[in-house]
Amino acid sequence: MLNRREFSLGALAMFAPAAKERMTPTERVSAVLKGRMPDRPPFSFWHHFHDEALPATKHAASTMDYQRRYHLDFVKVMSDYPYPKNTKGEWYELKPVESPFPEQLKALELINDGLxxxxxxLETQFNPWNVAEKLSSKEAVLRLMHDKPQSLLDALEAIAKSQANHVKAAIEAGTSGIFLSIANAQHxxxxxxxxxxxxxxxxxxxLAAAKGAPMNTLHLHGERVILDYFWKGWDVPIVQYSVAGTKxxxxxxxRRFSGVLMGGLDENRAATATAEELxxxxQKSRVAAPKWICAPGCSIPDNSTDANQLKLSKVLHRER
Incomplete structure (x- = not known):
């Protein structure tokens, strides 16, 4: 098993500067965060590795291999390790946990060393409502909301406090912010x-646990998301949503958001689209520049082929 130093040295060897690029990935994203035009739009894409039963070393290695192979400008770390279930009593009878995702935290430390x-x-976090759904079901959470609203509020508070503990540790481990996925704010x-x-x-x-991190991102998931509620009043520099899904x-x-917008590509078709479609x-998304990061509106299909992802990367590298 690799130690952290060996992992870091091995990962550094993966980096090879792309031809004709004037900025490094960090410089490119930093320019966008500051409202300055980069040499080309920074981009990234991602999908689930389905490695939640594997140790942190494997998850970190998969993440590092992925970002290297496709020359991504920033890394969205997937976070699929499950939240600990209550083994006694009802699923919603929860207490805050000091470290709910210990393997994920180990992976973040390795990724930080490697990069x-x-x-x-970015560290991905699904919002407390979604975590509650994974602990039970969508139907069970809605039923609890109607039948025992205070029990649901108590459960969500326990989950949120646990996630806040994790987020603080993730920031200490070197992450540039959190990618908070909100899927329930939908008509x-x-x-x-x-x-x-x-x-x-x-x-x-x-979100407050990551306050001040440069890349904190609200991911507004879904086709019927209540977008207008999130353009103002949220202390985040980046908002992402699906252009294709929401239309x-x-x-x-x-016109509505003064910060950085992330998105523009159809998440369902980005890996298989033609170069002309991409x-x-x-081109349609450039209106958001310079505060714009090119990305799909959500994760691309998990079964996307290596050849298609390489093509996607090459096309996006050519866009100026």
Whole structure:
């Protein structure tokens, strides 16, 4: 098994500067965060490795291999290790946990060593509502909201405090911020009033634990997400959503949000689209520049082939 020093040295050997690129990945993303035009749009993409049953060393190695092979400008670390379930009593009878994702934290430390400051990297966190759904089911959470609302609030608070503990440790481990996925703020899932009562306080608690991190990102997941509620009043530099899913153009998002927008590519088709289609999506999204990071609206299909992902990377590297 590799120790941290060996992992770091091996990862450094993976870096090879791309031809005709004037900026490093860190410089490119930093320029966007400061509202300056980079040499080309920074980009990244990701999918689930399905390695939640494997140790941190494997998860870190998969992450490092992926970002190296596709020459990503920043790394979104997937976070699929499960939240610890309650083994006594009801699923929602939870207490805060000091370190809910110990293997993920080990992986973040290895990734930080491996990247050695050459790229920003984000820790993914699914919001407390989504964690509750994974501990039970979507139906069970909604049922608890209607039948025992205080029990749900107590459970979400315990989860949020646990996640906040993890986020603070993740920032100490070197992450550049968190990628907070919010999937329940959608028409057809709950009303805005319900989101504000049962989810927003706990989402903000998780975000607060990463306050000041340069790449904190709100990922607004879903086709019917209540986008207008998130353009203002959230202390995050980056907002990401699916243009393809919501049919809400980046030009309209630019009018509403003054920070960095992430997205523009169809997450379902990015890996299989033609070069012409990719270029068209990029061109439509340029209206958000210079505060724009090119990315799919969510993770690309997990079964995306290596050849298709290489093609996607090459096309995005050529965009200026």
């Amino acid at each position: 050695a400051g050459q790229k920003y990297f 057809g899932v709950m009303t805005l009033a319900e989101y504000r009562k049962y989810s927003e306080p706990f989402d903000r608690m998780v 809400f153009p980046m030009s309209e998002a630019r 270029a068209a999506w990029v």
